[in-house]
Amino acid sequence: xxxxxxxxxxxxxxxxxxxxxxxxxxxxxxxxxxxxxxxxxxxxxxxxxxxxxxxxxxxxxxxxxxxxxxxxxxxxxxxxxxxxxxxxxxxxxxxxxxxxxxxxxxxxxxxxxxxxxxxxxxxxxxxxxxxxxxxxxxxxxxxxxxxxxxxxxxxxxxxxxxxxxxxxxxxxxxxxxxxxxxxxxxxxxxxxxxxxxxxxxxxxxxxxxxxxxxxxxxxxxxxxxxxxxxxxxxxxxxxxxxxxxxxxxxxxxxxxxxxxxxxxxxxxxxxxxxxxxxxxxxxxxxxxxxxxxxxxxxxxxxxxxxxxxxxxxxxxxxxxxxxxxxxxxxxxxxxxxxxxxxxxxxxxxxxxxxxxxxxxxxxxxxxxxxxxxxxxx
Ligand SMILES: [Zn+2]
Numbered sequence: 001x002x003x004x005x006x007x008x009x010x011x012x013x014x015x016x017x018x019x020x021x022x023x024x025x026x027x028x029x030x031x032x033x034x035x036x037x038x039x040x041x042x043x044x045x046x047x048x049x050x051x052x053x054x055x056x057x058x059x060x061x062x063x064x065x066x067x068x069x070x071x072x073x074x075x076x077x078x079x080x081x082x083x084x085x086x087x088x089x090x091x092x093x094x095x096x097x098x099x100x101x102x103x104x105x106x107x108x109x110x111x112x113x114x115x116x117x118x119x120x121x122x123x124x125x126x127x128x129x130x131x132x133x134x135x136x137x138x139x140x141x142x143x144x145x146x147x148x149x150x151x152x153x154x155x156x157x158x159x160x161x162x163x164x165x166x167x168x169x170x171x172x173x174x175x176x177x178x179x180x181x182x183x184x185x186x187x188x189x190x191x192x193x194x195x196x197x198x199x200x201x202x203x204x205x206x207x208x209x210x211x212x213x214x215x216x217x218x219x220x221x222x223x224x225x226x227x228x229x230x231x232x233x234x235x236x237x238x239x240x241x242x243x244x245x246x247x248x249x250x251x252x253x254x255x256x257x258x259x260x261x262x263x264x265x266x267x268x269x270x271x272x273x274x275x276x277x278x279x280x281x282x283x284x285x286x287x288x289x290x291x292x293x294x295x296x297x298x299x300x301x302x303x304x305x306x307x308x309x310x311x312x313x314x315x316x317x318x319x320x321x322x323x324x325x326x327x328x329x330x331x332x333x334x335x336x337x338x339x340x341x342x343x344x345x346x347x348x349x350x351x352x353x354x355x356x357x358x359x360x361x362x363x364x365x366x367x368x369x370x371x372x373x374x375x376x377x
Contacts, residue, residue, distance in 0.1 A: 001025070003371070004040025005355075010347055011049045011323045013332060018045075023353040026371035031349055043357055043377060046365060049327045050346050051086025051354030052308035053334035055160065056120060056209065056237055056265035058091045058281060060272035060307075065090035066282040068103030070110055077115050079273040080266075083307035086354035086369045087117045087335065087344050089159050091267075093282035094123025094134035097146060101153035111157035114370075117338055118159025121150060122208065125173060126188030127164040132213045133295050133302035134188065135283050142173035151180060158182050159338065162208040164189035165199030178203030183337065186234075188213040189224055196227035200234055206337060209267055210236040210253055211245050212301070229256040235337050237265040238329075240314045241306040243292050247318045254319060259328040263337060264311040269293050269303030313362045 006020045010031065020036035022029045059065045063076030073090065080088055090107050092100055100121065110116045123134045125142035140146070142163055151158045160183040163173050177184040186199050187208025192215070207228040215223040228234045236257050238250055244267070254262050266272070271279045271288040278296070279286045281303055285296040293302045308330060315326045327346075335345025344352050357366035357377040366377025 002029075004036050004038060005043055005048070006036035006040040007042040007045050009045060009047045011047055011327050012347055013324055013328060015324060016047070021347065023368075023371045026353055028347065028349055028351050028353050031347060046360075046377070047323060047358045048347065049312075049323065049356050049358060050331040051344065051356055051367070051369060052084045052312065052330045053087040053117075053338065053340075053345060054080065054085045054266050054308050055089045055206075055263065055334045055338060056091050056267050057085075057088050058093065058268060058303050059270040060268050062270055062274060064270040064280060064282075065107060066092045066095065066103055067280075068106040070106055073107060073110055074115065076270070076272075077110070080268070080307060081367060081369060081374045082364070083309045084312070084356040084364050084367050085308045086352075086367070087338070087340065089118045089120050089338070090116050091120040091122050093284070094126065094131070094138045095282050096138060097124075097149070100124070100150055104150060104154040104158070108153075108155040108157045112155075116157070117340065118157050119154050120160040120162070121158065122162045123188070125161070125163045125167065125170070127167065127190040129190045130164070130188045130213045132188060132300050133281055133284055133286070138283070141167050142169040144169070144173050144176035147173055147176060151182065160185055160206065162187040163199070163204070164191065165202065165204065166191040166195045171198060171202040174199055174202040174204050178205070186224060186228060190215060191224050193222045193224070193227045196224040197231065200227065200231050205233055205235065207234055207236040209239050209244065209265065211249055212239065229253060232261070235261045235263055235333060237263055239267050239304055239306065240264055240311045240319070241304045242314065242318070244301060244304065251319050254321070254329075259321075259325045260333060262329045263334040264308065264315060264330045265334075266306040266308055266311060267304045268306055272305045272307060309356070309364045316362060
Protein backbone atom coordinates (compact mmCIF):
# COMPACT_ATOMS: atom_id res chain seq x y z
CA UNK A 1 0.00 0.00 0.00
CA UNK A 2 1.46 3.28 -1.12
CA UNK A 3 0.07 6.75 -0.45
CA UNK A 4 1.25 10.02 -1.98
CA UNK A 5 0.61 13.32 -0.22
CA UNK A 6 0.83 16.18 -2.71
CA UNK A 7 0.73 20.00 -2.59
CA UNK A 8 2.37 20.05 0.82
CA UNK A 9 4.56 22.67 2.43
CA UNK A 10 7.02 20.32 4.10
CA UNK A 11 8.76 21.66 7.20
CA UNK A 12 12.26 20.21 7.49
CA UNK A 13 15.24 21.11 9.63
CA UNK A 14 16.78 23.07 6.73
CA UNK A 15 13.70 25.01 5.74
CA UNK A 16 10.23 24.78 4.23
CA UNK A 17 9.83 23.21 0.78
CA UNK A 18 6.80 22.94 -1.50
CA UNK A 19 6.57 19.33 -2.46
CA UNK A 20 5.20 15.86 -1.93
CA UNK A 21 5.96 12.66 -0.11
CA UNK A 22 5.20 8.98 -0.49
CA UNK A 23 4.40 6.58 2.32
CA UNK A 24 4.64 2.80 2.18
CA UNK A 25 4.15 0.32 5.01
CA UNK A 26 4.05 3.11 7.56
CA UNK A 27 7.34 4.69 6.46
CA UNK A 28 8.28 7.69 4.37
CA UNK A 29 9.79 6.34 1.14
CA UNK A 30 10.16 9.51 -0.96
CA UNK A 31 10.26 13.23 -0.28
CA UNK A 32 10.27 15.41 -3.39
CA UNK A 33 10.06 19.05 -4.38
CA UNK A 34 7.53 20.61 -6.75
CA UNK A 35 4.54 18.70 -8.06
CA UNK A 36 4.13 15.02 -7.36
CA UNK A 37 5.01 12.58 -10.18
CA UNK A 38 1.62 10.92 -9.76
CA UNK A 39 -1.73 12.04 -8.41
CA UNK A 40 -2.06 11.88 -4.69
CA UNK A 41 -3.97 13.17 -1.70
CA UNK A 42 -3.66 16.96 -1.99
CA UNK A 43 -2.93 18.83 1.19
CA UNK A 44 -3.92 22.09 -0.49
CA UNK A 45 -0.62 23.83 0.20
CA UNK A 46 -0.85 23.36 3.94
CA UNK A 47 2.20 22.94 6.18
CA UNK A 48 3.23 19.45 7.26
CA UNK A 49 5.41 19.06 10.33
CA UNK A 50 6.77 15.88 11.94
CA UNK A 51 4.56 14.27 14.58
CA UNK A 52 5.23 15.72 18.01
CA UNK A 53 7.33 13.87 20.60
CA UNK A 54 6.36 14.46 24.24
CA UNK A 55 8.77 13.08 26.84
CA UNK A 56 6.78 14.26 29.88
CA UNK A 57 3.08 13.43 29.95
CA UNK A 58 0.84 12.15 32.78
CA UNK A 59 -2.35 11.60 30.80
CA UNK A 60 -5.50 13.18 29.41
CA UNK A 61 -9.15 12.58 28.56
CA UNK A 62 -9.68 11.38 32.13
CA UNK A 63 -6.90 8.79 31.86
CA UNK A 64 -3.99 9.10 34.26
CA UNK A 65 -0.79 7.14 33.55
CA UNK A 66 0.09 6.98 37.28
CA UNK A 67 -3.12 4.98 37.83
CA UNK A 68 -1.60 2.19 35.73
CA UNK A 69 -4.88 1.32 34.02
CA UNK A 70 -4.22 0.35 30.38
CA UNK A 71 -7.81 1.11 29.30
CA UNK A 72 -7.92 4.74 30.40
CA UNK A 73 -4.24 5.14 29.45
CA UNK A 74 -5.30 4.32 25.88
CA UNK A 75 -7.90 7.12 26.07
CA UNK A 76 -5.15 9.54 27.12
CA UNK A 77 -2.87 8.41 24.30
CA UNK A 78 -5.70 8.79 21.77
CA UNK A 79 -6.44 12.33 22.97
CA UNK A 80 -2.80 13.41 22.59
CA UNK A 81 -2.58 11.71 19.19
CA UNK A 82 -5.48 13.85 17.98
CA UNK A 83 -3.42 16.85 19.07
CA UNK A 84 -0.45 15.70 17.01
CA UNK A 85 1.64 13.74 19.53
CA UNK A 86 2.75 10.55 17.81
CA UNK A 87 5.49 9.55 20.27
CA UNK A 88 4.88 9.81 23.99
CA UNK A 89 6.52 8.83 27.24
CA UNK A 90 4.16 8.09 30.16
CA UNK A 91 5.20 9.90 33.33
CA UNK A 92 4.50 8.48 36.77
CA UNK A 93 4.45 10.59 39.92
CA UNK A 94 5.65 9.71 43.41
CA UNK A 95 3.87 6.71 44.88
CA UNK A 96 4.80 3.70 46.98
CA UNK A 97 7.41 1.43 45.38
CA UNK A 98 4.70 -1.21 44.96
CA UNK A 99 2.36 1.30 43.37
CA UNK A 100 5.07 2.46 40.96
CA UNK A 101 6.03 -1.10 40.04
CA UNK A 102 2.39 -1.99 39.41
CA UNK A 103 1.79 1.05 37.19
CA UNK A 104 5.06 0.51 35.31
CA UNK A 105 4.24 -3.12 34.66
CA UNK A 106 0.76 -2.21 33.35
CA UNK A 107 2.13 0.55 31.11
CA UNK A 108 4.91 -1.74 29.82
CA UNK A 109 2.11 -3.56 27.98
CA UNK A 110 1.32 -0.35 26.05
CA UNK A 111 5.02 0.09 25.29
CA UNK A 112 5.10 -3.44 23.90
CA UNK A 113 2.06 -2.54 21.75
CA UNK A 114 3.99 0.44 20.34
CA UNK A 115 1.62 3.02 21.84
CA UNK A 116 4.11 4.45 24.33
CA UNK A 117 7.82 5.13 23.90
CA UNK A 118 8.60 4.34 27.52
CA UNK A 119 7.99 5.18 31.14
CA UNK A 120 9.29 8.12 33.17
CA UNK A 121 9.60 7.90 36.96
CA UNK A 122 9.26 11.53 38.06
CA UNK A 123 9.46 10.46 41.71
CA UNK A 124 10.01 9.36 44.46
CA UNK A 125 13.70 10.41 44.50
CA UNK A 126 13.09 14.14 44.64
CA UNK A 127 13.56 16.96 47.15
CA UNK A 128 10.87 17.53 49.76
CA UNK A 129 11.33 21.30 49.50
CA UNK A 130 10.69 21.18 45.73
CA UNK A 131 8.17 18.35 45.53
CA UNK A 132 5.42 20.39 43.84
CA UNK A 133 2.41 18.14 43.35
CA UNK A 134 4.18 14.98 44.58
CA UNK A 135 3.06 13.44 47.89
CA UNK A 136 5.77 14.52 50.39
CA UNK A 137 5.04 11.55 52.66
CA UNK A 138 6.13 9.09 49.94
CA UNK A 139 9.43 10.70 48.94
CA UNK A 140 12.57 8.58 49.36
CA UNK A 141 16.31 8.99 49.26
CA UNK A 142 17.59 7.77 45.89
CA UNK A 143 18.54 4.09 45.85
CA UNK A 144 20.19 2.33 42.93
CA UNK A 145 18.92 -0.98 44.29
CA UNK A 146 15.29 0.16 44.41
CA UNK A 147 15.65 1.65 40.94
CA UNK A 148 16.82 -1.71 39.62
CA UNK A 149 13.54 -3.17 40.92
CA UNK A 150 11.49 -0.47 39.19
CA UNK A 151 13.37 -0.99 35.92
CA UNK A 152 12.63 -4.69 36.16
CA UNK A 153 8.92 -4.00 36.70
CA UNK A 154 8.99 -1.79 33.58
CA UNK A 155 10.37 -4.76 31.58
CA UNK A 156 13.02 -2.71 29.77
CA UNK A 157 10.69 0.23 29.08
CA UNK A 158 11.96 2.62 31.76
CA UNK A 159 13.12 5.62 29.72
CA UNK A 160 13.71 8.38 32.23
CA UNK A 161 14.08 8.99 35.95
CA UNK A 162 13.94 12.42 37.56
CA UNK A 163 16.39 12.57 40.47
CA UNK A 164 17.41 15.33 42.88
CA UNK A 165 21.15 14.66 42.78
CA UNK A 166 21.86 16.50 46.05
CA UNK A 167 19.98 13.90 48.11
CA UNK A 168 21.94 11.09 49.84
CA UNK A 169 22.63 8.45 47.19
CA UNK A 170 21.56 10.85 44.43
CA UNK A 171 24.75 10.81 42.37
CA UNK A 172 25.00 6.99 42.62
CA UNK A 173 21.41 6.68 41.42
CA UNK A 174 22.14 9.00 38.49
CA UNK A 175 25.25 6.95 37.60
CA UNK A 176 23.30 3.70 37.81
CA UNK A 177 20.40 5.08 35.73
CA UNK A 178 22.66 6.42 32.98
CA UNK A 179 24.66 3.19 33.09
CA UNK A 180 21.49 1.21 32.39
CA UNK A 181 20.83 3.34 29.30
CA UNK A 182 17.95 5.15 30.99
CA UNK A 183 17.86 8.96 30.85
CA UNK A 184 18.73 10.58 34.18
CA UNK A 185 16.97 13.93 34.54
CA UNK A 186 17.64 16.66 37.09
CA UNK A 187 14.46 18.03 38.60
CA UNK A 188 12.33 18.67 41.67
CA UNK A 189 15.71 19.56 43.11
CA UNK A 190 17.04 22.06 45.65
CA UNK A 191 20.61 21.72 44.36
CA UNK A 192 22.82 24.77 43.92
CA UNK A 193 24.87 25.49 40.80
CA UNK A 194 27.84 23.30 41.79
CA UNK A 195 25.69 20.37 42.95
CA UNK A 196 23.78 20.50 39.67
CA UNK A 197 27.03 20.33 37.69
CA UNK A 198 27.97 17.25 39.77
CA UNK A 199 24.68 15.63 38.77
CA UNK A 200 25.48 16.30 35.12
CA UNK A 201 29.00 14.98 35.61
CA UNK A 202 27.44 11.81 37.06
CA UNK A 203 25.42 11.35 33.87
CA UNK A 204 22.25 13.48 34.00
CA UNK A 205 21.35 14.75 30.52
CA UNK A 206 17.86 16.26 30.88
CA UNK A 207 16.36 19.08 32.94
CA UNK A 208 12.86 18.14 34.07
CA UNK A 209 10.64 21.19 33.36
CA UNK A 210 13.41 23.79 33.65
CA UNK A 211 12.56 26.58 36.12
CA UNK A 212 9.65 24.70 37.74
CA UNK A 213 10.33 22.90 41.05
CA UNK A 214 13.89 24.18 41.40
CA UNK A 215 15.58 27.30 42.86
CA UNK A 216 15.24 30.35 40.60
CA UNK A 217 17.98 31.98 38.59
CA UNK A 218 19.83 34.43 40.85
CA UNK A 219 22.73 36.68 39.95
CA UNK A 220 24.88 35.58 42.90
CA UNK A 221 23.28 32.15 43.29
CA UNK A 222 22.87 30.95 39.69
CA UNK A 223 21.42 27.65 40.88
CA UNK A 224 20.41 24.70 38.72
CA UNK A 225 18.88 26.80 35.93
CA UNK A 226 22.21 28.35 34.90
CA UNK A 227 24.07 25.04 35.26
CA UNK A 228 21.53 23.13 33.17
CA UNK A 229 21.34 25.82 30.48
CA UNK A 230 25.06 26.26 30.03
CA UNK A 231 26.15 22.61 30.03
CA UNK A 232 26.13 21.34 26.45
CA UNK A 233 25.33 17.80 27.64
CA UNK A 234 21.89 18.81 28.94
CA UNK A 235 18.61 19.18 27.06
CA UNK A 236 15.98 21.24 28.85
CA UNK A 237 12.26 20.58 29.02
CA UNK A 238 10.03 23.67 28.85
CA UNK A 239 6.32 23.79 29.67
CA UNK A 240 5.06 26.45 27.28
CA UNK A 241 1.49 26.86 28.47
CA UNK A 242 1.54 30.50 29.56
CA UNK A 243 1.13 29.41 33.20
CA UNK A 244 4.22 27.48 34.31
CA UNK A 245 6.87 29.88 32.98
CA UNK A 246 6.77 33.49 31.82
CA UNK A 247 7.39 33.78 28.06
CA UNK A 248 10.42 36.01 28.72
CA UNK A 249 12.08 33.22 30.71
CA UNK A 250 11.20 30.70 27.99
CA UNK A 251 12.83 32.98 25.40
CA UNK A 252 15.88 33.34 27.64
CA UNK A 253 16.28 29.56 27.97
CA UNK A 254 15.82 29.08 24.24
CA UNK A 255 18.40 31.79 23.47
CA UNK A 256 20.99 29.87 25.48
CA UNK A 257 20.09 26.25 24.73
CA UNK A 258 18.94 26.71 21.12
CA UNK A 259 16.71 24.32 19.17
CA UNK A 260 19.15 21.44 19.60
CA UNK A 261 18.94 21.41 23.41
CA UNK A 262 15.40 22.65 24.03
CA UNK A 263 12.34 20.42 24.02
CA UNK A 264 8.72 21.26 24.55
CA UNK A 265 6.82 19.02 26.94
CA UNK A 266 3.21 19.13 28.10
CA UNK A 267 3.42 17.68 31.65
CA UNK A 268 -0.28 17.11 30.87
CA UNK A 269 -2.50 15.47 33.49
CA UNK A 270 -5.79 13.61 33.24
CA UNK A 271 -8.00 16.72 32.90
CA UNK A 272 -6.38 17.56 29.57
CA UNK A 273 -9.08 17.67 26.91
CA UNK A 274 -11.83 17.81 29.55
CA UNK A 275 -13.36 20.69 31.47
CA UNK A 276 -12.61 22.21 34.85
CA UNK A 277 -13.34 20.05 37.90
CA UNK A 278 -11.72 17.69 40.39
CA UNK A 279 -9.23 15.05 39.27
CA UNK A 280 -6.34 13.05 40.70
CA UNK A 281 -2.62 13.01 39.90
CA UNK A 282 -1.28 9.79 41.39
CA UNK A 283 -2.41 9.83 45.02
CA UNK A 284 -3.04 13.61 45.05
CA UNK A 285 -6.33 15.46 44.57
CA UNK A 286 -6.24 18.19 41.96
CA UNK A 287 -8.69 20.95 41.10
CA UNK A 288 -8.69 22.42 37.59
CA UNK A 289 -9.95 26.00 37.21
CA UNK A 290 -9.74 27.88 33.92
CA UNK A 291 -7.56 25.05 32.64
CA UNK A 292 -4.97 25.47 35.43
CA UNK A 293 -4.42 22.34 37.56
CA UNK A 294 -3.57 22.88 41.23
CA UNK A 295 -3.44 20.62 44.28
CA UNK A 296 -6.59 20.86 46.40
CA UNK A 297 -4.28 20.90 49.46
CA UNK A 298 -1.77 23.75 49.27
CA UNK A 299 -2.42 24.94 45.73
CA UNK A 300 0.82 23.82 44.03
CA UNK A 301 0.61 23.70 40.24
CA UNK A 302 -0.12 20.05 39.46
CA UNK A 303 0.82 19.38 35.87
CA UNK A 304 -0.90 21.11 32.99
CA UNK A 305 -3.80 20.73 30.60
CA UNK A 306 -1.50 21.48 27.68
CA UNK A 307 -1.30 19.59 24.40
CA UNK A 308 1.72 19.65 22.10
CA UNK A 309 -0.09 21.46 19.28
CA UNK A 310 -0.77 24.38 21.62
CA UNK A 311 2.83 24.32 22.89
CA UNK A 312 4.04 24.29 19.26
CA UNK A 313 1.76 27.19 18.26
CA UNK A 314 2.77 29.23 21.31
CA UNK A 315 6.45 28.67 20.51
CA UNK A 316 5.87 30.34 17.13
CA UNK A 317 3.57 33.11 18.35
CA UNK A 318 4.92 33.91 21.85
CA UNK A 319 8.57 32.93 21.48
CA UNK A 320 9.04 33.90 17.84
CA UNK A 321 10.42 30.57 16.61
CA UNK A 322 10.39 29.78 12.89
CA UNK A 323 8.36 26.72 11.87
CA UNK A 324 11.52 24.61 11.32
CA UNK A 325 12.85 25.59 14.78
CA UNK A 326 9.47 24.93 16.39
CA UNK A 327 9.40 21.52 14.71
CA UNK A 328 12.85 20.82 16.06
CA UNK A 329 11.94 21.59 19.69
CA UNK A 330 8.63 19.74 19.41
CA UNK A 331 9.89 16.67 17.53
CA UNK A 332 13.51 16.16 16.55
CA UNK A 333 15.24 17.20 19.76
CA UNK A 334 13.03 15.06 22.04
CA UNK A 335 13.37 12.19 19.53
CA UNK A 336 17.15 12.53 19.74
CA UNK A 337 17.02 12.55 23.55
CA UNK A 338 14.97 9.34 23.50
CA UNK A 339 17.45 7.72 21.10
CA UNK A 340 14.70 7.46 18.47
CA UNK A 341 15.88 10.05 15.95
CA UNK A 342 16.64 7.36 13.37
CA UNK A 343 12.90 6.52 13.33
CA UNK A 344 10.92 9.63 14.25
CA UNK A 345 11.30 13.39 14.75
CA UNK A 346 11.61 14.68 11.18
CA UNK A 347 10.16 14.23 7.70
CA UNK A 348 12.88 12.18 6.07
CA UNK A 349 13.04 9.07 3.92
CA UNK A 350 13.17 5.91 6.02
CA UNK A 351 11.47 7.41 9.07
CA UNK A 352 8.02 6.53 10.35
CA UNK A 353 5.22 8.43 8.60
CA UNK A 354 4.31 10.47 11.69
CA UNK A 355 2.91 13.73 10.39
CA UNK A 356 0.85 16.71 11.48
CA UNK A 357 -0.94 18.80 8.86
CA UNK A 358 -1.48 22.38 10.04
CA UNK A 359 -4.06 24.93 8.97
CA UNK A 360 -2.97 28.50 8.16
CA UNK A 361 -3.54 29.50 11.79
CA UNK A 362 -1.42 26.53 12.97
CA UNK A 363 -4.34 24.46 14.21
CA UNK A 364 -4.15 20.68 13.69
CA UNK A 365 -5.91 19.82 10.41
CA UNK A 366 -4.72 16.21 10.19
CA UNK A 367 -2.57 13.67 12.02
CA UNK A 368 -0.92 10.54 10.66
CA UNK A 369 0.81 7.95 12.84
CA UNK A 370 2.92 5.14 11.36
CA UNK A 371 1.27 5.79 7.99
CA UNK A 372 -2.35 5.62 9.24
CA UNK A 373 -4.54 8.68 9.58
CA UNK A 374 -5.63 9.46 13.14
CA UNK A 375 -7.46 12.46 11.68
CA UNK A 376 -7.65 12.73 7.90
CA UNK A 377 -7.30 16.29 6.64
ZN1 LIG B 1 5.30 15.95 35.63
